[in-house]
Amino acid sequence: MARRFETTVQLLRHEVLVEVARMAMSGTVERDKEMIPYVVVQGKRARFRCCVYKERAVVKQRVELACGIGVDGTEACKSGELIQVLETGCDECPVDRFTVTEACRGCISHPCMESCPVDAIIQINRRAYINQEKCIECGRCHSACPYDAIADTQRPCIRACPVNAIDFGEDKIARIKKDKCIYCGLCALRCPFGAIADVSCIIQVVEALKKKDEAPVHVVLAPSIVAQFEDLSMEQIHGALIKLGFAAVHEAALGADMILAEEAEEVVEKVREGSFLTSSCCPAFVQIIRKHFPELEDNISTSVSPMIAVGRYVKKHHPDAVTVFIGPCIAKKMEARQSDRNDAIDYAITFEEMLALFVASDIEPAECTPVPLEQSSVFGRAFARCGGVGEAVAQAVKEYNLPLEVTPVKCDGAAECVKALRMAKAGRPPGNFIEGMACVNGCVGGPSSFNHKAKAKRMVDEHSKKAILKTITEATSILK
Structure with a gap:
């Protein structure tokens, strides 16, 4: 293709x-x-x-x-x-972060020299020069230079x-x-x-598909897939996966609906204790907390991610099944191997790897017989973009008549996640529910997406609105 x-x-x-x-x-x-x-x-x-x-x-x-x-x-x-x-x-790549460029005018006020806290800048032949052995890469010279003559060439x-x-x-x-x-x-x-x-x-996924008659292989598909193929319907993508040899395709978005009741109750309990809750669906965000803000680990939601929820659901109803998650995320490969969660997903691959399987098998999704979707809610599908998790938790609190006004804050990208967690560590959480997405725009901005266009987020919203089930309780009722 x-x-x-x-x-x-x-x-x-x-x-x-x-x-x-x-x-x-x-x-x-x-x-x-x-x-x-x-x-x-x-x-x-x-x-x-x-x-x-x-x-x-x-x-x-x-x-x-x-x-x-x-x-x-x-x-x-x-x-x-x-x-x-x-x-x-x-x-x-060059390892000297700050260097003086030809734009240096050799001015007489020397703002770069005056701003340097370690005296790493001197003048040679009326030009500034940075002694890299002394430089601590604080960046003050870069900010102080009125000519923007000091370049920041960080790797x-x-x-x-x-x-x-x-x-x-x-x-x-x-x-x-x-x-x-x-x-x-x-x-x-x-x-x-x-x-x-x-x-x-x-390779392991291909080997599993070769043995599909012995153990059926089920896909757990991330909702951000909708933004990857602008000219294909979701039903055609599902059809292509079935033609590839998968026994069934399950929307990970349904897993979002599964966990929201638990997450809603948990945020109510945390606020009652005078604290706050963070989301747990983005494994990279969870790792930020565990490795860099360990004092906030008790604030992470104990609910599993949608991927794990659907994987366990499939294993429960099809004990012999092999489960494969397909998404835009490298961190999901790590999550699938965690000792407390490795019972759900056997293999996690990316959209890039899925595309390679289509090409290697000479499968053209546009020519495949469309296969109807599983039904998840509007809110479950919106997990794929930044802000969707917080909106869904607020909706779940409302649907389950829980006594709380959720004030979610969305962290769009890892830099915003770190900023919000620093505030929380200082005792000033920006909201009672912190939604963390390590990738800008959420899962649609994942490193293994092959479409990072600005309209990807809009495509997720359009797909969400097409959901027949408009509430979380409607979606979870079909599982009973």
């Missing part, structure tokens, strides 16, 4: 995933995977880097990640090291990370600090060289 990609990095990831999926389907991965770099990078002229040899070396590392093998040769799918740096692909991966989980060693290659990483995937999304990538379990 023909498709335009937002970036060349996205295209390269797609090409690798398609080749790995094809080999997995034919059972030739171990025999032929060494050929993939030559399939993706053909000829003698490099497309992106200095030479074809470097390009093929990077593709080789990508192939290993697509096969579930980490850069250190271990089975990363099992170890949980789900985001890794491709050392061959890292361009070793894209470091700038993207909201929790300072990336640094670099003497070799200048980026490193991910595991104790700080929240698995949001923003570094992978923002790296212009595609040198940070997530580990795939696409």
